[in-house]
Amino acid sequence: MSDDEAEYKRQLEIQRKNFEAQFGSLEELGYEDKTKQSDTESNLSDEEIESYNEDESGSEEGGNYDSEDSHDEEDDTELSEFKGFDDDSRSQEPKPKVIKFTDPTSSSYTQPTKQQRKLLKSGKSSLAPKPIQLTKTKQKNLPEDSENLQNDLELQRFLDESHILSNFQNQQSGADLTLATLDHESGPIGKARTHTLRSRLDNISSTNGNLKAKLEKMPMSMRKGMIKSHINKINKFEQDARDGGIVLSKVKKGEFRNIGGRSVTTHDRIGKGLGNKKNIKRNKGLSIQSVGKSTRNGLVISQSEIDRINGPSKQGNFKGKRR
8 A cells, every 4th residue: 555545544534533523423324434344345355365365375285176076065065054044034125214313412413492493484593682581570469459449449430420429419318218227338329329320330331332322212302402401501601611710621522511410311311412513515416407307208398497598588578668
């Protein structure tokens, strides 16, 4: 073997070691290492040549044997060696080659995590800085919090029903005589109680229901009169406030202002406002000057239409005078 071949093999061996250090051996990846096979074949070939030379030298010294005797001996050895077909030879069938790219022994490869796979699908880089997730501290619900929440709900309900309580404040009911000895902290009594319950039901239905609130049935002329008188009261209330230098709160467009008094029952009859009336111009079609009236008997033209088309008559009564 020359020096060039030895140097070439040495470089190949260095390259093979570097490859195995980074990716692992070829046998672990599922491939056959042909370099090792070539080395073993070269060693076997050298041994065969030496044994062949020894046989030739021995044959020259011992002489030639008869061809017939040699053939007989070969047949006898073949028959003695043949022992039938083995099960192992039948079971050795060609199998598919399995290649495993995820080798647990190789420390260089790491399987991507679930979050990295999501980033790859979305097209984002996995090297981007991860956002800092602030962990929310779970606050324990104290008994004071539930009590404060209950007080807030009661205060909100009291503000919503304050106009009802102010309207029925000085009125006495028959229930006052029968319930005088009872505790009235549960709520208002009499007509005020019915109106408060109705307002609560309206609030619940407005949040969960899609149907519009219907007004009480009454004659249209009477409802129009109630709306007109209510608007006059509102205008007078606003005028008195302007004269006294009082600044009133703004009201939504189309809604009535709450001026106090017996406005609880009027809302059930006339509503809480007129709504936004949009003046839509009626589409009258094309402005075509048609003549006559089409009937099943034909076109009927009146005398007025004929006079309109002909224009005013030029002849007039001049009372005997000439121009």
